[in-house]
Structures are given as structure tokens and as C-alpha cells.
Amino acid sequence: MNSDEGFLTQRSVVMDVMKQLDDMLNVNKMDTKGKEEKKPEVDPSIGVTETSFVVSARDIRKKSSRPFKKMTKTSNMNQITFMRQIDVTQQDREEARADRERVAESFRRFGNEEFRRTNYEKAIYYYSKGIQYVVDSPVLYCNRALAKIKKRDFKLAIMDLDYVLLTLDPHHLKAWLYKAGALARLNNEVESQYAISIASQFNRTPKDQKYIANFLEKLRSEF
Structure with a gap:
């Protein structure tokens, strides 16, 4: 080792002074509180080599208990929610569904009036407010789609109608007809005629066939 690097293995004066101060502090503690276990001395020169001059010391801190308490609280809340779901009976769910349907029906009437x-x-x-209470109502989606068609938002209307046909009721008469009307206004005659043919072939009653005929008449003019 080069003589200029001898400080790497020699103890500095600063370390000696720090040790003396630490010994004095430990003596004071023993005088006031009796015998006390002395903390092990940490030599900051540990790990220093000829090629590495990085001095590191482990910082031991007391971990806060707050995260643990927070997790415990969240766990308790989840358990309470789970227990409440178990306590709900089939009758409770049916009554809650009936209440939501009554609210959704009121919004549907308001929408029809407007x-x-x-x-x-x-x-x-x-109509959107009603859907928030009953998310699986084909009537509300079809009504909203028709209002969008009147606003000439044909693509948005088709999104509502496709949701009905792909998720809720693939045979829904008005959904197929409204989609046919929206496609016709987008000059997509091929898809429009296909939607009309699908609407007509799902074992429709005479009443349904009459409705289809009236719709096709409106489609030529005011739809």
C-alpha cells in the first residue's frame, strides 16, 4: 500500500474524540439509570478498500405502524362489506331491483315528454339517468338511440342499438329497425336492408309485421 494511503487503515483523531464522547455519554446514562447495555460501535471505515472509498452506514429507524393500521382498517371494511352482501336475501335484492325500476321508469317518462x-x-x-338505475333495459337504450337519431348522431345511436342486440336481446324488434334507419341515413343501404330482414324473420306476430310496415313508411320520409 502506498504511504499516502495509510489513512485507510489508521484510526483518525476525529474517531478517537467521538469514542471518548460516546464513553462519557454511556457513563452518564449508567449513573442515572443503572447498568445499560452499550450500543456496539460502528466503524464507518468498514468496506473501504484500495479501490473503493465509499463509506456506508446502515440507518436503523423505527418503522411506523401507520401503514399496518391502515391495512387493518381496509381489511375490516372489506370484511364488513362482504358480510353485508351475505346478509342480503333474495327478497331484499328483488325489492331493491323493483325500487330501481320505478325510478328508471320515472326518468323514462320524463324523457318521453321531452x-x-x-x-x-x-x-x-x-334516458341516461334511467340507465344508471337499470343498466339492462332495452327500452331505455332504444329510446335514447332514437333521440340521438333525431339529433343526427347516427353513429352514437348505432352504438346504443348494438349494445342491445349484442348484449341484452338479439331479437329486439325496435333495435333492429332503428339501426336500419340510422344506417340508411348514413347511406349504408346494404346493412340497412339486412337489419330490416333480420327484424322481419324472428317469428314476428301480425302486430309486429304491421309495426314494421309502418316503420318502413316513416323511413322513406320523416325518420
Whole structure:
């Protein structure tokens, strides 16, 4: 080892002074509190080599108990929610569903009233509110789609109608017809005619066939 590097293995004066101060502090503690276990001395020169001059010391800190308490609280809340779900009976779920349907029906009526007044934006708002309470109502989606068609938002209307046909009811008459109307307004005659043919072939009753005929008449003019 080079003589200029002898400080790597020799103890510095600063370390000696620090040791003396630490010994004095330990003596004071023993005088006031009796015998006390002395903390092991940490030599900061540990790990220093000829090629590495990085001095590192392990910082031992008391871990906070707050994260643990927070996790415990969350766990308790999840357990309470789970127990509540178990306690709910089939009758409770049916009654809750009936309550939501009554609210959704009220919003549907509000939407229909605004639709008759040609306030299509407000109608869409009320139909959307109804869907928030009953997410699987083909009627609300079809009504909202028709209001969007009146606003000439044909692509948005088709999204609502496709949700009905792909998720809720693949045979829904109005969904197929409204989709046919929206496609026709987008100049997609091939897909429009296909939607009309599908609407007509699902074992429709005479009443359904009459509705289809009236719709096709409107499609040529006012739809």
C-alpha cells in the first residue's frame, strides 16, 4: 500500500474524540439509570478498500405502524362489506331491483315528454339517468338511440342499438329497425336492408309485421 494511503487503515483523531464522547455519554446514562447495555460501535471505515472509498452506514429507524393500521382498517371494511352482501336475501335484492325500476321508469317518462317536445338533448339526459338505475333495459337504450337519431348522431345511436342486440336481446324488434334507419341515413343501404330482414324473420306476430310496415313508411320520409 502506498504511504499516502495509510489513512485507510489508521484510526483518525476525529474517531478517537467521538469514542471518548460516546464513553462519557454511556457513563452518564449508567449513573442515572443503572447498568445499560452499550450500543456496539460502528466503524464507518468498514468496506473501504484500495479501490473503493465509499463509506456506508446502515440507518436503523423505527418503522411506523401507520401503514399496518391502515391495512387493518381496509381489511375490516372489506370484511364488513362482504358480510353485508351475505346478509342480503333474495327478497331484499328483488325489492331493491323493483325500487330501481320505478325510478328508471320515472326518468323514462320524463324523457318521453321531452322527446315529444323535440327537446332531444334533455330526452337523452333523462334516458341516461334511467340507465344508471337499470343498466339492462332495452327500452331505455332504444329510446335514447332514437333521440340521438333525431339529433343526427347516427353513429352514437348505432352504438346504443348494438349494445342491445349484442348484449341484452338479439331479437329486439325496435333495435333492429332503428339501426336500419340510422344506417340508411348514413347511406349504408346494404346493412340497412339486412337489419330490416333480420327484424322481419324472428317469428314476428301480425302486430309486429304491421309495426314494421309502418316503420318502413316513416323511413322513406320523416325518420
